[in-house]
Amino acid sequence: MATRLIDAKTVLxxxxxxxxxLQFVKQFLSKGNHVVATARNVDKATELQRLVSENEGKLTVAPLDLCDPESIARLPSEIPFERVDVVVNNAGVSANFRSLEDTSSGVMMDTFRVNTVGPLLVAQAMVASGKFGGGDDKAILANVTSKMGSIDDNGSGGSYAYRASKCALNIVTKSLSIDLQDKNIDTILLHPGWVRTDMTNGRGLIDDVTSVKGMISVLEDQPELNGKWFDYKHEAIPW
Incomplete structure (x- = not known):
């Protein structure tokens, strides 16, 4: 039985x-939520704009560039709601899963800027704005990571920038789970599985519908979220 239905809420x-x-947006809308969806280039986010017209008053599209601290700082002012109940930090880059020979300082730093620093600054900005956390009802901060950031699970090496950035996101999330407790925010890591998307060049074991449905069910059904790491099948991931 669900412990915390995510419906009729505001989700970023x-x-x-x-x-x-995009699939998160669609499924959260289908559950009757107000959704704020971000994109680097709002004008080119044609599918989101179509969804706006189909979900009048329910979907807001806001600009956000995780490489730009000023863009992140402006994000709360782009949200036309007093409170946000759930934040899903999904944005990220793959760095093309580079080998040792192809890894450079630039690749490492660019990947960290988006995958690690970006989600941290989003959480910081949202909490500082007063729109997220601090209320009577429990808020949720969900950071989408990857099992490739698990030290224990790494049996194939390589992918230095991506692995390191997600591993760093994991420890950032653990610290947030401690520091945001007094703000009445549960902070959790989600692993989507190997999903067939543009980032994986269409390869993978599952589709985005299955992945997102599973991750939302984790947020709704798991008895304890704070400081935990689950995949879309509700299986705990080793750190």
Missing amino acids: VTGSNRGIG
Whole structure:
């Protein structure tokens, strides 16, 4: 039985113009939520704009560039709601899963800026704005990570920038789960599985519908969220 239905709430999803992020938007809308979806280039987010016209008053599209701290700082002012109940930090880059020979300082830093620093600054900005956390009802901060960021699970090496950035996101999330407790925010990591999206060049074991449905069910059904890490099948991931 669900412990915390996510319906009739306000949800922020970053990186929403395609793939997993877009699917989060669709499924949260189908559950009767107000959704704020972000994209780097709002004008080119054609599918989101179509959804806006089909969900009048329910969907807001806001600009967000995780490489730009000023864009992140402006995000709360782009949200036309007093409170946000759920934040899903989904936006990220893959760095093309580079080998040792192809890895450079630039690739490492660019990947960290989006995958690690970006979600942290989004959480910081949302909490500082007073729109997220601090209320009587429990809020949820869900950071979408990858099992490739698990030290224990790494049996194949490589992918230095992506693995390191997601591993760093994991420890950032753990710290947030401690620091945001007094704000009445549960902070959790979600692993979507190997999903067939543009980022994976259409390869994968599952589609985005299955992945997102599973991750939302984790947020709704798991008895304890704070400081935990689950995949879309509700299986705990080793750190």
